[in-house]
Amino acid sequence: MGWEENTKEKMLHLKLPTDPRWVGIAEMQIEDILTDHAYCEQKAASSCISLILRFNDLDQIVDTLTPIVAEEWGHFERVMEQIRKRGLKFGFPRKDEYVVALTNFVKKGGNRMQQLTEQLLLNALIEARSCERFKLLSKNIQDEELKKFYYELMVSEAGHYVTFIELARSYQEVEKVNARWQEWLTFEASVLEEIGLRADRMH
Numbered sequence: 459m460g461w462e463e464n465t466k467e468k469m470l471h472l473k474l475p476t477d478p479r480w481v482g483i484a485e486m487q488i489e490d491i492l493t494d495h496a497y498c499e500q501k502a503a504s505s506c507i508s509l510i511l512r513f514n515d516l517d518q519i520v521d522t523l524t525p526i527v528a529e530e531w532g533h534f535e536r537v538m539e540q541i542r543k544r545g546l547k548f549g550f551p552r553k554d555e556y557v558v559a560l561t562n563f564v565k566k567g568g569n570r571m572q573q574l575t576e577q578l579l580l581n582a583l584i585e586a587r588s589c590e591r592f593k594l595l596s597k598n599i600q601d602e603e604l605k606k607f608y609y610e611l612m613v614s615e616a617g618h619y620v621t622f623i624e625l626a627r628s629y630q631e632v633e634k635v636n637a638r639w640q641e642w643l644t645f646e647a648s649v650l651e652e653i654g655l656r657a658d659r660m661h
Contacts, residue, residue: 474647489546490658496537503530556661582622589615
């Protein structure tokens, strides 16, 4: 089984595919896309750092997420390189309605492991959608360098997605994690449907 087929089996369970028009419009606003992408990578690194600090007594969390922090920051640096070499401007961050909506879906209360599971599933879903968007860019964008760039990041994000899901299943019953994951997927689809086609953002 090739990498793409394996990815589809493991990862592409998103309930609402990205509108295929997104890539073409995004390509015309590549400065906005790259800027938003850079902030996404920064936030991904920060999220993992927060989990490490909050659950510092869990060795598996600390040891698994520490290299992901480095990877995400490395991605930030690579996106910045793409911005600079094209003479584009690294703009200011904008409110991310997508992530805000997902964050509000996190269940409050419960025991510590339930709280951890919620955060891991939140991260997993953001990585899954990022992977889907990176795949679209790697296949359809005209810029050959960015095609290769986004293919490499697609592979990385798929690995992060799987890691977050596996971590969640190691701290909670698999059946409960799987059931909650389906709730997350359904909610995420409704969020994207409500937001509509935003081609100046990565999500």
